[in-house]
Amino acid sequence: MRTWTPPNVPRLPGEGIVPKLFNTASGRLEYPAIAEGRALLYVCGITPYDATHLGHAFTYLTFDLMQRAWRDAGIETVYAQNITDIDDPLLERAAATGVDWRDLADEQIGLFRSDMHRMGMIPPEHYVAVTEQIDEIAAAVRELMELGLAYSVPTEGVEGEDVYFDTDAAERASQWRLGDVAPYDRALMLRLSAERGGDPERPGKRNPLDPLLWRAARPGEPTWESVVGAGRPGWHIECSVIATRALGGAFTVQGGGSDLVFPHHEYTAAHATAISGTPLAHAYCHAGLVSYEGHKMSKSRGNLVFVSKLLNGTHSVPAADPSAIRLGLLAHHYRSEWEWHDADLDIATRRLDAWRTGVRRAGQDPASAHAVVQQLRAALANDLDTPVMLAILDAALDRGVDDPELVESAVLALLGVEV
Incomplete structure (x- = not known):
């Protein structure tokens, strides 16, 4: 799948600081393992039926910043992202709107790419749709069956059988343990499974939490012939396969929104570990959810709140500057749960205007641009603390700086904001 044109990320003098990041799995701030100067990042992509709202933008901005921090510290990044272009929500939306599911997916993927480009997001090197790796996913399901870590469940009125992951067998046979990624109690796991695509009440399952690996063909649904019969992939196995094929095992960070902690990231790790014998990732980082x-x-x-509508404007609301939208999101720490208000864009626009004026201000006692850059680097390295970075720039640009071009480059390189 083609991606989008990368933004300009200036190289700053000196070297940045390797960021310390909050690992959901351990509950601690850590330095995720980086081998041979290369940070490997996998972020779960969109299901293309309602792209791109501000919740999406906040998540992908988080991992854009993470890559900017690594690159500034002299670390090469390799970024992979999937597209869940075959899943129940997509099929349901296509049926409700009378649109072919493939046309809906293509339209929304194109819109997402456009939004990411206009917002200055660093694109993935590996941008992979599930429908591009059906054979590889089916082969992984077959391997789990051969290892005794998956089982079939008869489905009434369907010729084939659904295939489920065996949680208990995987715990016995591999180093993965339920709760390795999501340190939740069982009652919460059961509730979240029911709310987030699982089927804990399904008869015939060995453990209510066991997730679907392969859905046998149903009449009227898209289907593929495979080594495990006709059907289509379950949810979590797709990311296990796409991530490990792109990045290998034990990569640096698995990322996404906090609503993916369980069951998605838990079982993505479980499947990958059960097959490869090694952990999926060293750290699991999650962006908070945005309300409205x-x-x-x-x-x-x-x-x-759709990014494209903010960027394009309406008859009553002017088109927003992409940097203003970024500032509106950057005002919140990436792990926070927060609510977007319509006034947030106005506030961010005023801040952007003030910065653009301030960077050219000839003050009597200008701030040291080199000191500002080091302060920005330190805040970014402290678990991507963007609210502190914005406060540093507010103070410095209100006073004026002695090297405007350096500060302009730093704001663009570290925050992706054009002043």
Whole structure:
């Protein structure tokens, strides 16, 4: 799958600081393992039926910043991202709107690419759709069956059988343990499984938490012939396969929104570890969820704020500067849960205007641009602390700086904001 044109990321003098990041799995700030000067990052991509709202943008901005921090510290980055272009929500939206699911996916993927490019996001080197790796995913399911870590469940009215991952067998046979990624109790896991695509009440399963690996063909659904019969992949196995094929095992960071901690990232790690014998990633980093009008942004509530609409404007609202949208998001720490208000864009636009004026201000006692850059680097290295970075720039640009070009380059390189 083609990606988008990368943004300009200036090289700053000196060297940045390797960031310390919060690992959801351990509950601690850590330096994720980086081998041979290369940080390997996998971030779960969109299911292309409602791209790109501000919740998406906040998540991908988080991992854009992470890469900027690594690169500034002299570390090469390799970034992989999937597209879940075959899944129940996509099929349901296509059926509800009378659009072919492939056309809907293509349209939304194109919109997402455009939004990411306009927002100045660093693109992945590996941008892979699930439908591009059906054979590889089916082969992984077959391998889990041969290892005794997956089993079939008969499905009434369907010729084939659904295939499920055996949680208990995987715990006995591999180094993965349930809760390695998501340190939750069982009651919460069961609730989240039911809310997030699982089927804990399904008869015939050995453990209510066992996730679906392969869905046998149903009438009227897209299907592929494979080594495990006709059907299509389950949710988590797709990322296990795409991530490990792109980056190998034990890569630096697995990332996504906090709603992916369980079951998705837990079982993505489980599948990969069960097959390879090595952990999926050294650290699991998650962005907080963004609300609007008192609720998490979701299509069902009709409260999504779309990036494309902000960028394009409407008859009553002018088009937003991409840097202003970034600033509106950067005002919140990436791990925080917060609510977007319509006024946030106005506030961010005023801040951007003030910075653009301030960077050219000839003050009587200008701030040292080199000192500002080091302060920015230190804040970014402290678990991507963007609110502190914005406060540093507010103070410095209100006073004026002795090297405007250096500060302009630093703001663009570290925050992706053009002043």
